[in-house]
Amino acid sequence: MSRIRLVATMTNAPGVALDELAQRATRIATRRHQRIALAGAPDETLFLIRKGLFLSRAAIPDSHRNILGILYPGDIAHALAIPALDRTEITAASDSGEIWRLRGSDVQELQEMDASLARMITDRLAEKAARLALHNAVIGSLTGDERVAALMMELALRTGRHTPAGIEFEMPMSRTDIADHLALNADTVSRIVSRMRSKGLISVSARNSLSCRSLDDLARACPLADALARTYGGARLDSSQTAP
Amino acid sequence: MSRIRLVATMTNAPGVALDELAQRATRIATRRHQRIALAGAPDETLFLIRKGLFLSRAAIPDSHRNILGILYPGDIAHALAIPALDRTEITAASDSGEIWRLRGSDVQELQEMDASLARMITDRLAEKAARLALHNAVIGSLTGDERVAALMMELALRTGRHTPAGIEFEMPMSRTDIADHLALNADTVSRIVSRMRSKGLISVSARNSLSCRSLDDLARACPLADALARTYGGARLDSSQTAP
DNA sequence: CTCGCGCCTTGACCGTGATCAAATCGACGT
DNA sequence: ACGTCGATTTGATCACGGTCAAGGCGCGAG
Numbered sequence: 082m083s084r085i086r087l088v089a090t091m092t093n094a095p096g097v098a099l100d101e102l103a104q105r106a107t108r109i110a111t112r113r114h115q116r117i118a119l120a121g122a123p124d125e126t127l128f129l130i131r132k133g134l135f136l137s138r139a140a141i142p143d144s145h146r147n148i149l150g151i152l153y154p155g156d157i158a159h160a161l162a163i164p165a166l167d168r169t170e171i172t173a174a175s176d177s178g179e180i181w182r183l184r185g186s187d188v189q190e191l192q193e194m195d196a197s198l199a200r201m202i203t204d205r206l207a208e209k210a211a212r213l214a215l216h217n218a219v220i221g222s223l224t225g226d227e228r229v230a231a232l233m234m235e236l237a238l239r240t241g242r243h244t245p246a247g248i249e250f251e252m253p254m255s256r257t258d259i260a261d262h263l264a265l266n267a268d269t270v271s272r273i274v275s276r277m278r279s280k281g282l283i284s285v286s287a288r289n290s291l292s293c294r295s296l297d298d299l300a301r302a303c304p305l306a307d308a309l310a311r312t313y314g315g316a317r318l319d320s321s322q323t324a325p
Numbered sequence: 326m327s328r329i330r331l332v333a334t335m336t337n338a339p340g341v342a343l344d345e346l347a348q349r350a351t352r353i354a355t356r357r358h359q360r361i362a363l364a365g366a367p368d369e370t371l372f373l374i375r376k377g378l379f380l381s382r383a384a385i386p387d388s389h390r391n392i393l394g395i396l397y398p399g400d401i402a403h404a405l406a407i408p409a410l411d412r413t414e415i416t417a418a419s420d421s422g423e424i425w426r427l428r429g430s431d432v433q434e435l436q437e438m439d440a441s442l443a444r445m446i447t448d449r450l451a452e453k454a455a456r457l458a459l460h461n462a463v464i465g466s467l468t469g470d471e472r473v474a475a476l477m478m479e480l481a482l483r484t485g486r487h488t489p490a491g492i493e494f495e496m497p498m499s500r501t502d503i504a505d506h507l508a509l510n511a512d513t514v515s516r517i518v519s520r521m522r523s524k525g526l527i528s529v530s531a532r533n534s535l536s537c538r539s540l541d542d543l544a545r546a547c548p549l550a551d552a553l554a555r556t557y558g559g560a561r562l563d564s565s566q567t568a569p
Numbered sequence: 570c571t572c573g574c575g576c577c578t579t580g581a582c583c584g585t586g587a588t589c590a591a592a593t594c595g596a597c598g599t
Numbered sequence: 600a601c602g603t604c605g606a607t608t609t610g611a612t613c614a615c616g617g618t619c620a621a622g623g624c625g626c627g628a629g
Binding site: 146164193196200203204209210212213215221222261264307308311 | 408
């Protein structure tokens, strides 16, 4: 049997590079539903997510879908890393978030002075590509139920806290947003979540907040759990049954 | 009405950075179906696609799917940009391809000497992220027919040549590979391609080679054609009817 | 309190694409 | 030419999830 451990996630960039960025960054405090347009900013502008959960959106022709991805603290958003669609923007999913905006020329300059910053940026971009490829596999090869379980694992691993009842995590998106992100339908997502609740896999602990007794049960509901754990948790599935 | 122009695509990195890389790279000539394992190489090893079409693969649990993406000349492959799945590898789709393998430490060193190389690498990674996000939208919001049209547009824009009969392009993958990549089923892909042939949208010009009379007709079959053209072609859809 | 407005839930029905099976095609070696 | 093996095509059937519609719930405004 396999077990997932929840470990502290490194959501922040290494301190050295961060201090340099902090000096030049425009800090933006955000509240829920606040939008930050990418269309307006110059191409090279770089956004660094510092706190909270954000969604990147864009208009997708002939479709109601408009979610491109979830942004977590530490992530980078850059116009060049987003497909050439209309109305691209970032919206805050949770309250009291924070984003840093950096001019492309400043980043360029700092990068030339400090190689570790360049390294940090390429690592973030590579990680983002890996996560997008994994998400491709999620929506390309999993059933509806498995996709929802995958999203919950991702959020639990990133934002989860241990409580007596198990692991509690935020899912601060509407059913429609979840559906868009998982390439499902809002009605279907609602059905799936209800089913998971009635099976006891998860329970609602507050508005936009879920808890699950055991991550392992969730993982068993999702074939890609192992890869998700490695990617999002710093945690990993291991086969040892050593229960201390 | 909109028209798509096919323009020369810049598939190669800027010359300056390329010369530096050339000195340190191990050049690998590949033939069809040749595999290059990523699992064996050190984490930081960087692969640069120089010629030919390649597919990145990985084992996906409980699924026959195993295609993560298509790699075109100019693309970078890096273990960190690939999700934490088993049996990750790159296979050549076409004959007479070429890949450069670079040690992570060499890249690091060159990057510190020449900022334009660092820039080239981040640009490639960002572009890859954009393409993956676009592919998410393709398999998440399009019907089977539209997905196949999207893949054909991508290939036509990247590898297409003008001929008297229209645009001719290579599709050197098996039906199964195409199906995996588009999150469809091999049977379904076969049906869709047959349907497109009987509609006259495309015709078979040789084994693994198709031609289509007009890219615009293909584009009309795919809601995301505009974004695909911007991303893959350097071409774009424009609304001018100026026919010289 | 009550109304109104979003959002969510649940049910009934339907369509796209998956699955399974059989026939056909293509490449290659003998 | 013939036989073999894998890939492709095509057909028949079915299930998952989409669509549409009705009803419920939460929450803020009047």
